[in-house]
Structure formats: structure tokens, C-alpha cells
Amino acid sequence: MPSHDFKSPRLFTAEALGDGLSFEASAEQANYLLNVLRLDEGAAILLFNGREGEWRADLSRPSKKRLVLRPLARIRDQTPIPTLHYLFAPLKSARLDYMVQKAVEMGAGRLQPVMTQHVQAPRINVERMRANAIEAAEQCGILSVPDCCEMMRLADVLDRLDPARTLLFCDEREAEASPIDYLRREPRGPISLLIGPEGGFSEEERRLLRSTKGVLPISLGPRILRADTAAVAALAVVQAAIGDWDGSSPR
Numbered sequence: 067m068p069s070h071d072f073k074s075p076r077l078f079t080a081e082a083l084g085d086g087l088s089f090e091a092s093a094e095q096a097n098y099l100l101n102v103l104r105l106d107e108g109a110a111i112l113l114f115n116g117r118e119g120e121w122r123a124d125l126s127r128p129s130k131k132r133l134v135l136r137p138l139a140r141i142r143d144q145t146p147i148p149t150l151h152y153l154f155a156p157l158k159s160a161r162l163d164y165m166v167q168k169a170v171e172m173g174a175g176r177l178q179p180v181m182t183q184h185v186q187a188p189r190i191n192v193e194r195m196r197a198n199a200i201e202a203a204e205q206c207g208i209l210s211v212p213d214c215c216e217m218m219r220l221a222d223v224l225d226r227l228d229p230a231r232t233l234l235f236c237d238e239r240e241a242e243a244s245p246i247d248y249l250r251r252e253p254r255g256p257i258s259l260l261i262g263p264e265g266g267f268s269e270e271e272r273r274l275l276r277s278t279k280g281v282l283p284i285s286l287g288p289r290i291l292r293a294d295t296a297a298v299a300a301l302a303v304v305q306a307a308i309g310d311w312d313g314s315s316p317r
Contacts, residue, residue: 074122075103076112078200078211083118083137088126091133099125100133113137114203116210119144147210148175149256150304151231153223155180155263156187157293163198165294170202170212172301173309178258179217184265190217220271224278228256235260235275236300237267237283245284249307257308259300264293 081089099105107127113135114120120142126134152174156162169177177199179190196214203211227233232255275281286299
């Protein structure tokens with residue numbers, strides 16, 4: 067686990083962070099810090115905004131109804147947002163929340179919902195998805211909140227696929243015995259990972275995926291996995307094989 071201060075409360079903010087800057091906490095932030103955590107004036111917290119690293123800050127109470135957050139010192143420099151894109155067929159709310167949180171923890175730099183023929187939830191609440199992504203980033207010491215995108219049709223995703231990017235899709239019919247060995251044989255480059263719906267990809271979708279340049283199928287083994295479980299398993303496989311667990315920069 068990376069060295070990090072897990073004792074101080076940590077908050078994401080859209081505000082600029084820097085020496086001499088301060089800003090008023092939102093009502094939600096003030097309620098969390100004062101009423102939930104019961105922090106007093108002068109208490110230390112950590113702030114990050116995805117642009118200027120992580121800052122140690124303190125609380126100031128200029129009046130009973132106002133809470134000001136004051137960045138004091140940068141304790142971690144900003145790191146690039148990971149290049150790993152996670153694409154998924156949306157699930158129902160509670161399981162989608164879990165999947166989003168785990169994808170952020172596992173190093174996804176973009177969350178892209180994809181409409182497939184067997185999708186469980188044909189609509190996506192992007193604001194809820196972003197809120198879950200922020201919460202995961204706050205709790206796990208992550209400096210960049212992933213991009214949270216609107217739903218796209220699978221055909222449109224494939225039409226717009228970056229030629230420099232490899233799209234991996236998990237296919238329960240793929241016979242490859244070791245996905246880690248398989249991925250290590252492939253050329254390095256930015257990776258997108260696609261997890262289908264619980265009903266699996268349709269035959270038409272599977273043909274479309276396999277006929278698209280830059281798309282590779284991988285296996286997660288002989289077990290039947292729920293989509294949220296498959297997400298964690300697949301992200302772990304990708305990170306173990308070609309990700310940042312070897313000390314390289316985030317993908």
C-alpha cells in the first residue's frame with residue numbers, strides 16, 4: 067500500500083489550491099466536517115482537486131455559519147490521471163455504486179457506461195456515478211478523480227476507438243488459459259477494458275467486437291462471475307499483467 071496519511075480527513079474540492087488561498091466550505095462539506103466528524107477550528111484535513119496535488123489544510127470559523135478551508139502546504143505533487151479506461155454495461159444502482167468505487171480503487175482513469183443489448187439498467191445517473199468516484203478517491207488517497215462519461219452505444223464506442231489504444235473485452239467463451247500470460251505477450255500501450263452485462267454479449271455484439279481492429283478478447287477463467295465481481299477480477303488481471311504494480315507510472 068502506498069505511503070499516505072490515512073488518519074486525517076480528506077476532501078475533494080473543485081477550488082484552486084495554493085499558498086495564501088482559502089475558500090468557504092460548501093454546506094455539505096461543512097456539515098461533514100463539523101457535525102459528522104465534529105472537528106474544531108484549527109483541525110487539520112487534506113484537500114485535493116485533481117490539478118494541484120494534495121494539500122494539508124486547516125479549518126477556520128470566521129463566524130458561526132461560515133467554515134473556511136485554508137491550504138497550508140502541499141504534501142504530494144499531482145500525478146497524471148491513469149490512462150486505463152473502464153467501460154461497462156450499467157447495473158442496478160447499488161451494485162453499480164460498488165463497481166464504480168472498485169474501478170476507481172483499481173486505477174481507472176475514465177468510467178464509460180456502454181449500452182448493450184442485454185443491459186440491466188438502460189439509464190445512468192452520471193452525477194451519482196461521479197459522487198461515488200469522488201468518495202472512493204477521497205478514501206483511497208487517489209489524486210485524480212476519473213472522468214465520468216455519459217452512456218454510449220457499443221457500436222459508437224468501437225467507431226471512436228483510438229487506434230493507439232487496445233480494447234480488451236471479457237468473453238466467457240474465450241479459451242485462453244492464462245489471461246496474465248496472454249496480456250504480457252501483447253504490445254504495451256493505453257488500455258481500455260470492457261465488461262459486458264450479466265446476460266453476456268449478444269452474438270451480434272461478439273461478432274462486432276471480434277471484427278474491430280484493436281479489440282482483443284480475454285478470459286477470466288471457467289467460473290461464472292457476476293458483472294461487478296468480473297470488474298474487480300478483470301481490473302486486477304490487467305494491473306498485474308501490464309499495469310502500475312511493477313512500479314511504473316499509472317496506466
